[in-house]
Every structure is written in structure tokens, then in C-alpha cells.
Amino acid sequence: MNGKEQSTFPKKYEGYVNTGVDCTNEAKGTWNEKDWNITIENLQQSKTVCKVKFERYEDSILNGADPVLGENLIPVTIDGNGQVKKANTQEAWYNYGEQKWANAVILVDKTQVYNNYDVIPENNIESYFVWIPRYKYQIWEDENYTDPTESVSSKVHPIEIKFETTNDVASTGSTKESWLTHP
Numbered sequence: 419m420n421g422k423e424q425s426t427f428p429k430k431y432e433g434y435v436n437t438g439v440d441c442t443n444e445a446k447g448t449w450n451e452k453d454w455n456i457t458i459e460n461l462q463q464s465k466t467v468c469k470v471k472f473e474r475y476e477d478s479i480l481n482g483a484d485p486v487l488g489e490n491l492i493p494v495t496i497d498g499n500g501q502v503k504k505a506n507t508q509e510a511w512y513n514y515g516e517q518k519w520a521n522a523v524i525l526v527d528k529t530q531v532y533n534n535y536d537v538i539p540e541n542n543i544e545s546y547f548v549w550i551p552r553y554k555y556q557i558w559e560d561e562n563y564t565d566p567t568e569s570v571s572s573k574v575h576p577i578e579i580k581f582e583t584t585n586d587v588a589s590t591g592s593t594k595e596s597w598l599t600h601p
Contacts, residue, residue: 419472427470430454431489433507434472441468452531474507479515482583483551491522491547494538502543506534512549514581520549554589554599555579 419428428434439447439456443463447456449470456470476484487493493505502523505511512520524544532538556578580597582588588599 420474420476427454428472429489431487431491432474433485433487433493434474435506435508436470437473437508438471439468440471442466475510475512477510477512477514479513480551480581482585483553483581485512485520485522485549485551487522490524490528492525492532492538494521494523496521502538502540504532504534504536504538514551522547522549552582552584552586552599553579554582554597556597557591557594559594 419434436449436451439449441447441458443466445461445463445466445468446459447468447470448459449456456468458466458468474484476482485493493507493511494502495505495511496502505521512518514520523538523546525538526542526544530542558575558577582599586599589597591598
């Protein structure tokens with residue numbers, strides 16, 4: 419998966435796309451997208467090995483905190499006119515650095531199959547979801563105002579954030595310039 423050897427196949431709903439099957443001993447492997455399994459033809463010798471390749475897009479700014487799609491979630495892109503299309507998870511379908519969020523939908527008719535880039539009609543969308551990756555932010559204001567008439571808007575400041583994985587120890591800062599993992 420993404421060039422790293424694994425001992426199991428990814429789950430169908432994890433956003434991976436099969437990019438090929440290579441088998442030894444002249445066997446031919448084919449990945450079945452619908453049933454999410456491999457079919458091997460011309461299997462004439464024992465000890466035949468097949469490598470099944472999977473890829474999915476990952477956003478480097480997320481530091482590994484990329485979307486995890488549940489079983490019924492369909493990854494989508496939503497254009498400026500609100501048109502919803504099934505996303506190709508092998509391509510850059512989200513980019514948090516550009517504030518292009520990873521969106522997904524649950525279908526009303528879960529038996530309906532959409533191919534990459536197919537428009538999903540509004541009447542078949544039961545609910546919408548957006549991936550909010552774990553992040554920490556740097557505290558820049560401690561709310562110690564010296565003047566009671568001072569407004570927050572006079573202290574406009576960008577909020578520095580960094581995305582984290584669940585493997586990172588949560589930051590517990592509480593003072594100015596320390597970091598706090600968003601609860």
C-alpha cells in the first residue's frame with residue numbers, strides 16, 4: 419500500500435485503489451473491485467506469489483492524519499456550484515493547505531455504485547461529512563486585558579496550527595506561545 423509491503427489487503431472503504439497485480443510463475447492476477455478480492459488464472463505451479471498494489475492520495479501537510487472512511491462513506495468533491503462527484507482517492511481530492519476539505523457522503527440507496535467523477539444526485543445523498551484531522555494550535559492570547567474597553571478584534575492574529583496523528587502525544591499547553599491539542 420503506497421509502496422509499503424503489507425501482509426493484508428486494505429479494507430474496501432479505506433480509500434485505496436488497486437493499481438496492479440504482479441504474479442510469479444506466469445500466473446495472471448486480476449483484482450475484483452466489486453467483491454474486493456483477487457482472482458488468479460493460469461496457476462500451474464506451487465509457490466506462486468502475487469503482489470497486489472494499492473495507492474491512495476495522502477496530503478503531506480496532515481502528517482499522516484489523512485481521512486479514514488467508514489464502510490458506507492463515499493469520498494466526494496464538491497465544486498463551487500454545489501455539484502457532488504465521487505472522488506478518485508488516488509488523486510488529490512483534498513488539500514488542507516489550500517482549505518480544500520476531504521468530504522464524504524452516505525447514500526440513500528447504498529446499492530447504487532458510482533465511478534470516479536460521476537455526479538451523485540442530491541436526492542441520493544442521505545448525509546454529508548467532512549474530515550477534521552487532529553491538530554494542535556499555538557496559544558497566542560491569554561485573555562489578560564488591561565483595558566476593559568479593549569476589543570478582541572483589535573488583536574487580530576493568525577492562529578498557527580499543526581496536524582497530528584493519534585501516535586503523537588497530545589499537547590496540553592495553557593499559556594501564551596505553548597501548544598494545545600484541540601479537544
